[in-house]
Amino acid sequence: MTLPPRQILHLDMDAFFASVEQRDFPELRGQPVVVGGRSGRGVVSAASYEARKFGIHSAMSMSQALKRCPSLLVQPGRMAVYKDVSRSVFDIFHRYTDLVEKLSVDEAFLDVTGCQRLHGTGREIAEKIRSEVWKEVSLTVSAGIAPNKFLAKLASDVNKPDGLFELSPEEIDPFLLSLPIKRLWGVGPKAQERLQRYGIETVADLREYSIEWLEQQMGSWGPRLYDLCRGQDDRSVEPETEIQSIGHEDTYSRDLCDSDRIRQEILHLTERVTMRARKKGVRGKTLTVKVRYGDFKTCTRSATLPHPTDQTMPLYHQAMELLEKTEAMDRPVRLLGVTLGNLGEDDQVELFESPNNKDNENLDRAIDSVRDRFGKIGLVRGSLLDRGKK
Numbered sequence: 001m002t003l004p005p006r007q008i009l010h011l012d013m014d015a016f017f018a019s020v021e022q023r024d025f026p027e028l029r030g031q032p033v034v035v036g037g038r039s040g041r042g043v044v045s046a047a048s049y050e051a052r053k054f055g056i057h058s059a060m061s062m063s064q065a066l067k068r069c070p071s072l073l074v075q076p077g078r079m080a081v082y083k084d085v086s087r088s089v090f091d092i093f094h095r096y097t098d099l100v101e102k103l104s105v106d107e108a109f110l111d112v113t114g115c116q117r118l119h120g121t122g123r124e125i126a127e128k129i130r131s132e133v134w135k136e137v138s139l140t141v142s143a144g145i146a147p148n149k150f151l152a153k154l155a156s157d158v159n160k161p162d163g164l165f166e167l168s169p170e171e172i173d174p175f176l177l178s179l180p181i182k183r184l185w186g187v188g189p190k191a192q193e194r195l196q197r198y199g200i201e202t203v204a205d206l207r208e209y210s211i212e213w214l215e216q217q218m219g220s221w222g223p224r225l226y227d228l229c230r231g232q233d234d235r236s237v238e239p240e241t242e243i244q245s246i247g248h249e250d251t252y253s254r255d256l257c258d259s260d261r262i263r264q265e266i267l268h269l270t271e272r273v274t275m276r277a278r279k280k281g282v283r284g285k286t287l288t289v290k291v292r293y294g295d296f297k298t299c300t301r302s303a304t305l306p307h308p309t310d311q312t313m314p315l316y317h318q319a320m321e322l323l324e325k326t327e328a329m330d331r332p333v334r335l336l337g338v339t340l341g342n343l344g345e346d347d348q349v350e351l352f353e354s355p356n357n358k359d360n361e362n363l364d365r366a367i368d369s370v371r372d373r374f375g376k377i378g379l380v381r382g383s384l385l386d387r388g389k390k
């Protein structure tokens with residue numbers, strides 16, 4: 001017996017930060033508006049659709065954006081307001097199901113498979129949510145409806161902004177086959193380049209290849225890709241209530257003996273942890289560093305922070321202090337780990353806002369959006385690390 005298809009919604013606010021600005025300041029409506037820093041290293045963190053017409057997008061440097069559109073209106077951004085709006089929007093999502101997976105402040109998956117009798121079909125629920133969001137916060141949200149997360153996310157993009165698109169099981173193939181492979185989840189620029197060497201440009205091309213071949217080319221991601229290009233994705237929608245801590249660790253193929261390299265690795269791990277925390281909208285109060293030496297002896301050191309945070313640099317400095325309480329700088333290191341615990345919703349944004357803090361937060365946001373766009377990049381913080389040493 002096969003189960004009936006699931007009904008997954010992907011809901012994504014349109015140009016979120018920029019739209020909130022246009023909502024609150026009528027003189028900005030219909031104008032090219034971006035939210036971001038104006039200073040030398042300022043980055044666009046959101047662009048209105050009017051600004052996008054000039055080729056401006058998030059993660060672009062502000063100087064480049066201003067070159068493309070000299071009359072661009074630059075708003076500094078009001079995180080506390082965006083978070084407040086975000087909470088209202090998520091409250092609306094939760095009226096329909098508890099199965100809400102938050103992807104960021106303005107984006108979520110909902111599993112409404114079991115809600116039909118109470119609230120109607122996936123499409124009807126998406127329509128209701130869209131109209132409630134409009135009525136209650138005067139903003140537009142685009143919706144994708146499909147049998148799984150991967151397809152729902154692609155679908156929400158189809159009629160953006162202020163749109164809705166449903167992908168029924170029989171429409172999946174015609175929709176997918178012509179898509180460029182870069183639209184597949186997990187296919188970044190590198191993978192794209194590798195596949196293009198074999199003339200693979202679209203999903204249809206990719207389907208010609210066996211699961212074994214894909215595994216050879218893409219490693220453990222190969223079988224995943226094999227499924228994705230057939231529109232299959234069985235990941236469940238995961239509400240976030242269960243997360244207690246966020247941690248990352250890496251085992252190195254060769255023991256680390258160089259203190260600069262260790263610093264870089266700690267920064268990289270901290271970055272991965274804080275990026276996930278920011279995506280989930282949580283901050284942590286406990287930081288733990290784990291070290292395994294070349295002889296497999298393991299030690300951990302923890303500290304409690306004065307305030308919960310999700311910012312990379314303060315946590316990195318704290319992690320380095322903890323590392324100094326280990327022998328990591330004097331012995332070969334086989335594994336390093338960083339964990340942020342004691343997590344809570346980050347609703348205390350303004351409590352410890354200092355100019356320095358604001359800088360950190362803006363930089364974190366900029367790096368997140370660059371990384372969302374281009375995949376992992378290790379370069380961005382490099383200069384910071386150097387600066388930290390001076």
Ligand SMILES: [Mg+2]
Binds near residue numbers: 013014015107
């Ligand atoms: Mg959005």
